Amino acid sequence: MKRLDCKQILYFILLLFCQTSLSIAQQDLYPFTSSLDRDRFQKLSYEVRCITCQNQSLAESSAPLAIDLRQKIYQMVKAGKSDQDIQHYLVKRYGEFILLHPPVNKLTVFLWGCPLLLLGAALIFSIRFFLKKA
Amino acid sequence: MKKLFTWIVPFFVLMGFFIMLGTELFQHKQDAISSQMLGEPLPVFHLTNLLQPQKEFTSRDLLGHVSLLNVWATWCYACQQEHEVLLDIKENYHVPIYSIDYRDKTEVARAWLIKLGNPYLATGEDKTGEVAIDLGVYGTPETFIIDANGRIRYRHVGRLDQETWEKVLWPLVQKYNKEVTGGPH
Structure with a gap:
């Protein structure tokens, strides 16, 4: 070839x-x-x-x-x-x-609000925790 | 006070969580995907008639009487299981049943109806699944009750069994039938 x-x-x-x-x-x-x-x-x-x-x-x-x-x-x-x-x-x-x-509506407000709620709760608890330690 | 926070609060949170999971697990309805199509007119469609291809099966065919509209396919196992119930409804309850054959092969579907019996007054072929989407179908089988004015009145998702037919769908068919004969027409 x-x-x-x-x-x-x-x-x-x-x-x-x-x-x-x-x-x-x-x-x-x-x-x-x-x-x-x-x-x-x-x-x-x-x-x-x-x-x-x-x-x-x-x-x-x-x-x-x-x-x-x-x-x-x-x-x-x-x-x-x-x-x-x-x-x-x-x-x-x-x-x-x-x-x-x-x-975001009536049905899903809990779904969307939950992270904020948990974050808030975590903040409060950690502040209390560290204040107690100090 | 301290005990309250470390034990009782987590206890209730966990309880709430378990109750939520429990209801999801045991109370969950199969047809939980809501359809706002209830009460709405049946979407307009023009399909080829499976057994009489020269004819059309259209949404207009369902006007004038209360009927069932069943969406099925030969490749759907549950459809085969509910077929006997549909034949029984035709034989013993004399409710007109129409159907849409969803994403199927013409020859296979014809053979299927010949072998198992044909409970349908007319069957339309939805090869592309377009009409099924217009109806909000997300799986086969699904059965709709269509009133005499062509409005969707009920939607059953999944296999229709004798008990559900007798307890749920049949009373509804009777109710809408009464509306036809009772009200001005």
Whole structure:
């Protein structure tokens, strides 16, 4: 067989580059025309819980329902729905549980307040403790 | 005073904690994911009819009578278990049952209904899971009660057994049936 000349090697390398760019193009599952929408979609898919896996976000999960929900959010973002609209749509169907970052309300005030309460209690106890020692 | 802080306070904190864990463990409801869809109109959908592909199964088909809407799939083990209950409801209670076949293969689903019997008046194929999301379904099987005006009245998550049907769903179906015949129409 003939030895590969410089030109052939160059072509081969060029061909390799073509392939990588192709494979990168394939990875873009959710094409957007506006980068603002893309950011919005990405942010939302990290804030929404995958219901069937419970401790993963939609962005991280490959469960069928997560894929479907991602597709739904993608369509809604493309249709120009606001973040609030999309979140409202999801909460209406799946409850506040679906948001990984629960809103502060009657039900969650204890959840949000607990760290502050504990911190306060710890502070009081440690102050008392050190005052007694001194 | 010192004893109060070192023993009684931690005791009550721990008690509270255990009570919380206990209720979560034993009182926790399976369908705890709340649906604010109750009382809302059924989302509009147009699906291919599984057994009559030239026809459509749409949300309009459910108007005019109280019915059940069952979401199932052939790959779902619990669906197979509840199938007999659905056949019994059709035979002995004469409640119209519609269904949505969720993320399934057409041929497999047809064979399944032929083998196990078909309790459904009509079945729509939801290949993409889009309608299921509109309904807030997060697993199969799920069963909804739809009133004559096409509003979602009840949602049962998981396998429907005879006892739950008799004690919970059947009384509700009767109640909404009375509303149809009793009220102005």
